Amino acid sequence: MTALVLDGVRKVYPSGDDEIVAVHTADLAVGDDEILALVGPSGSGKTTLLSIAGGLLAPTAGAVRVGSTDISGFNQKQLTGFRASSVGFVFQAVNLVPFLTARENLLVVAEMTGQPKGPARRRADQLLDELGLTHRTKNLPAQLSGGERQRVAIGRALMNEPGLVLFDEPTSALDTSLGEQVMGLIRDEVKGRGTAAVIVTHDTRMTEFADRTVSIIDGYLAA
């Protein structure tokens, strides 16, 4: 089984009278428990591709299948439901809710997706434990270090037990050793669960944590 299939995906942004082709016809398949690194320079279309894969953005053309679900024709409401149940995101800007503690930032997923409270609490505590954040559960994001915030974001992405986790430059704000530490953690978490992951980065040193690397330049994918 494949976790993600992009079939002839194309994304064009309108730009004034002009158009920007962010992703040219892209074909990509990610295996069930595969970690794929997507590498490319800034502006090459990585975030766009990741957004399409996670149902955040609709492609201009082409088909997107996640697990056994073809989300190409989904409307906004269906996409919201799909994101709630099937994917986890780690955003480049980390994007934690500033007035919620580390633990609450995980539980907010359960609240948004309507997961039952008891299991969600147990899951949040377990994730925080795995991510080495047990002593930080009651801290607000402002009280956490950059690496800790990134780990909270990873925990949040795993809260809904997704089959596919998407990371947008998870180490870009971290120095190399901290970056490698976080990548190691990502690998452990993803492999430990047997889920698939796409990790976008423009740092080729991080690709060693992936099973396979695909590069993208000016919207063109190349193996």
Added chain:
Amino acid sequence: MKIAVLELVRRPGRFVVVGGALTLLTLLLLFLGGLLDGLFLNSTGAIRANDADALVFSDDARQSFLRSTVDDDVRAEILAVDGVGEVGGLGLSLLGVAIPGEREIADGAVAGYELASGALPAPPSPGQAYADRRLEKFGARLGQTVLVGPAEVPLELIGWVEDTNYLLQNGLWVEPDTWRSVQTTNRPDAPVGAGEFQTFIVRSTGTIETDELIARIDSATGRTETLSENDAVFAVPGITEQNATFTAVIGVTIFVTGLVVALFFALLTIERQGLYALLKAIGGSSRTLVAGVVVQSLAVALGAYLLGALLTAGLAQILPPSVPAQFELGRAAITLVAVTAAAVAGGLISFRRITRIDPATAIGAGA
């Protein structure tokens, strides 16, 4: 919902302005309501105090107590009507009341009556009066003798009654001949003859519709205009206009309350674009997010209502007796419903704005 509550608790500063505005609007609504109720109750108490099914005026009176005269002949004709239970006279004289030790002359409505009711005991002895408790605010005490009108007719206050005023004049309830002498000595130009009243209070036997009772009475006498209690209340000069005016002002204030909440959450939604995009990106629906807004607006409204009610209670303590405001529990309940409903409606207005937020902005791509 939890995140909405946590934001309220951890970022209370955000809600201070809207909470303050709602508190003041609640104060305004409760005060306006208190004035409306005070004006209404103190203008119509003398009518409502009699447990009347109908009030019989002379047909030339144009529904006014002061222009109306009915006599023993009319009484006999009313008593003969099938369906009539009890009939009792009622007459009102609006006169100044000098209270011992008080420099200000209070306003009084001396009422001559015959029938006891829920609000009124049986008429006292000649020269005695049951006074409306509002007269206490003007310095009156039981056992005192007050002097009524320019002729200074003495009346001894022997007990309090509640909610018996007429046209904001304090009720002084006396037996019929005492009223007649108060009226005739003070207003020799408009004397009341023996057996005369301004209206008759009619209580039905309970086996007949009020409309039917009224029709029978007027056709039996041929010279009366009989009103139901409610119609008599709204025939009091100015009552209808007063009610319409206050209701309009209160309505506008409730609308403004909704508008304030709508505006506040519309601005807050713009401020929260990033947060909402994130919550949508991780699977939150617009409905869930709007529910959070409604929870917040409801919580702010309830808090503001409590504060506003406390302020109103404080204000009620320092109001001078010349302001006839009366704070009723029913009004407080209606205001609570109105304020919370306006807040919920105001919060719901942000639905469209929230729906339009693109979750893709959370990741930094898309629109």
